[in-house]
Amino acid sequence: MQTIVKRSLKYRRVQIFLGLVSFVFLIVSAVSIYGAFKPLPDGVSYEGEPHAAEKIEFLYDLTYEGEDGLNRDQVIFDKFHNIIDEAEEFVIVDMFLFNDDYDRTMEFPSLSQEVTNTLIQKKQSRPDMTMIVMMDRINTFYGSYSTDLLNELKENDIHVFFSNLKPLRDSNPVYSGVYRTFFQWFGTEGNGWLPNAFSPDAPDVTLRSYLELLNFKANHRKTVVTEKKGMVMSANPHDASAYHSNVGFVLEGDILQDMIETEKTVAVMSGAEKELFHSLQADDAQGSVDKDNYKVQLLTEGKIKKHLLQEIKDTKKGEAIIMGAFYLSDRDVISALMEASENGAKVNLLLDANKDAFGREKNGIPNRTVAHELVAKTNGKVNVRWYRTNGEQYHTKMVLFEHGEFSTLIGGSANYTKRNLHDLNLETNVKITGESSTKVMKDAAEYFNTLWKNEDYTYTESFETYADDSRFSYILYRFQEWSGMSGF
Numbered sequence: 001m002q003t004i005v006k007r008s009l010k011y012r013r014v015q016i017f018l019g020l021v022s023f024v025f026l027i028v029s030a031v032s033i034y035g036a037f038k039p040l041p042d043g044v045s046y047e048g049e050p051h052a053a054e055k056i057e058f059l060y061d062l063t064y065e066g067e068d069g070l071n072r073d074q075v076i077f078d079k080f081h082n083i084i085d086e087a088e089e090f091v092i093v094d095m096f097l098f099n100d101d102y103d104r105t106m107e108f109p110s111l112s113q114e115v116t117n118t119l120i121q122k123k124q125s126r127p128d129m130t131m132i133v134m135m136d137r138i139n140t141f142y143g144s145y146s147t148d149l150l151n152e153l154k155e156n157d158i159h160v161f162f163s164n165l166k167p168l169r170d171s172n173p174v175y176s177g178v179y180r181t182f183f184q185w186f187g188t189e190g191n192g193w194l195p196n197a198f199s200p201d202a203p204d205v206t207l208r209s210y211l212e213l214l215n216f217k218a219n220h221r222k223t224v225v226t227e228k229k230g231m232v233m234s235a236n237p238h239d240a241s242a243y244h245s246n247v248g249f250v251l252e253g254d255i256l257q258d259m260i261e262t263e264k265t266v267a268v269m270s271g272a273e274k275e276l277f278h279s280l281q282a283d284d285a286q287g288s289v290d291k292d293n294y295k296v297q298l299l300t301e302g303k304i305k306k307h308l309l310q311e312i313k314d315t316k317k318g319e320a321i322i323m324g325a326f327y328l329s330d331r332d333v334i335s336a337l338m339e340a341s342e343n344g345a346k347v348n349l350l351l352d353a354n355k356d357a358f359g360r361e362k363n364g365i366p367n368r369t370v371a372h373e374l375v376a377k378t379n380g381k382v383n384v385r386w387y388r389t390n391g392e393q394y395h396t397k398m399v400l401f402e403h404g405e406f407s408t409l410i411g412g413s414a415n416y417t418k419r420n421l422h423d424l425n426l427e428t429n430v431k432i433t434g435e436s437s438t439k440v441m442k443d444a445a446e447y448f449n450t451l452w453k454n455e456d457y458t459y460t461e462s463f464e465t466y467a468d469d470s471r472f473s474y475i476l477y478r479f480q481e482w483s484g485m486s487g488f
Contacts, residue, residue: 024181032177035170040301043265044168045423047306048258048298054291056432057250058409058443061235062451063243063392064459070390071457076235076248077111080224081118083250087226090130090280091122092263094221094428096413097238099139099147101199103359108239115237116149120156130280131158134267136219137165141196142212143188144205163219163426164270171424172216172484183211198358216484219266219426221300222413225259227283228252232259232298232412232430234326234397240358244395245387247324247411247447249430249440251296256282258298259428266426294434304414304429305332305421311401311408312336317344319403322448324350324387324396327415327488329366329481330422338374341381349374350451352394353386353466366417366477366488368468375463384463385452397429400444407441408433417488418481 061074084091100112123131133153140146140162153160170176192204222233233248235241251259264277299307309332315321321340328334328351341347354367374382387394398411412429414420420427434441451459480486 028177028181031180032170032173035176035180036173038169040169040423041167041265041269043262044426045301045303046258046262046265046298047303048255050295050297050433051254051258052292053251053253053255053294053296055252056294056296056440058440058447059233059248059250060396060447061244061246062459063245063390064457065388065390066457072243074242076233076246077115077237079248079250080115080231080237083224083226083229083231084118084122086228087122087129088126089227090132091119092132092134092223092225092260092280093119094134094219094223094263094266095237096136096218096220096222097139097236097241098133098135099149100239101196101202102240103199104201106240106359109242111239111242112149112237116152119158120152123156123158127157130276132161132263132267132272132276133158134161134163134219134263134270137162138213138218141198141202141205142209144190144192144209145203159272159276161267161270161272163266165217165219165426167269168217168426169424170215170217170484171419171422172214174483175485176215179211179215183208188212216419216487217425220413220420221266221426221428223259223263223428225256225263225282227256227281230256230259232428234395234411234413241393241395243392245392247396247398249411249432251430253284254282255296255298255430262298262300262428293438294432294440296433297431299410299429299431301425301427302421302423304410304412304427305330307431308333308399308410308416308421309336311399311410312340315340315345315401315403318346319401320346320348322348322350322400322402322445323416324394324398324448324451325367325416326352326393326395326397327354327366327417327420328370329417329477329488331418331481333416333421334370334374337382338378341378347382348448348452349382349384350394350396350448350460351384351386352389355466356389356391356393359391363473364466364468365473366481368466369470369473369477371463372467372469373474376469385460386463386466387451388459388461398444400441400448402436402445405436406433407436407445409440409444415488419484419488424484
């Protein structure tokens, strides 16, 4: 009898344990599913109206090898400083990386301090000007510490907001379900005891900060807007990114109001009062232009992918798609490019080889395995070249569609990955349409042509240089892209 009672109690304990495990599993699963599919906040995934524009400026940064070593043609942040200097009423800056964290055994320009100084000098010269700076929490390692740069901005009455990404969908839902259920309640602040993965010279960080990092969520935007001009770009004011090859578009007119509204959405989501934006109005936002040279449209988050896929689909036989990309991994984009090439469109891809990351060596995923797939499955109809990096990155995110007399450009902050195109990260791109003979289209075509053909210098290398037919790499890439458990 006693043995039966003991067995009954043991069985009951097992039942209770399994019931608790099942209950926790259901809770975590529900949180994961909701996090992956929950409604987007109002104002996110924005598709602006096409606006007429008379003037747009295309800029690019390049690092490349010359006879006497590396040449560095960096102009994007020169223009950034000019835009700030010309502003009279307000400045809004939204940047993913805005810090000087890196391994001090390497040397980089003090780009983040230069941007900080420009903002402070403008604020000091115009104390009544509204200045807003938004950035991702990665710049403080998710709240583990503050930085001198940020403190300087705040001390000069510049509004600083760290992006609140909790309302967004989760890009790594399996992990995020666990994180949201058990760990998010404890915050990230406190005395850190773990080494900083971004820089051995930066403060130690908390375990809770690493747990937040693994959600792999970001405000990945790179914009500046004033009442006079705006710029959408792929460049960050981050010291260790100072030598990257990037692109940027300088904009004027009605589209500036769209930029203000999309930045207002992020700021309010991150704790700003709506009243802060009430008086922020772009010059000539309701005006007209003398010459309708371009149609320009602001796109954020998932709307970038919508327009990208439509433009690829609309590229017909004899027309061309020319892409410059730091990351290319989204399955829908890859399928669309293969279909376009099979239908007779010329597809040229200029990719980063994914080998350099701030002094660390990367494994080539996703670009090398994706490039192999595209070339192999189209029997070489998709053409691939690699930008020849030397420690820096080919950080461009831009596509030129040549449709004969008219061309379209789509570029900005968004990589061509699931995380960047599926309403997961915050992103801002611009879509520009105009005659192929207009300056921006000619400049963009010349940019790609110069790099592709190695005019004057050796910018790019053949596909065979980094061809990777590894089955393991392909399986790893597909799993990472599907699950969200990756850094791309």
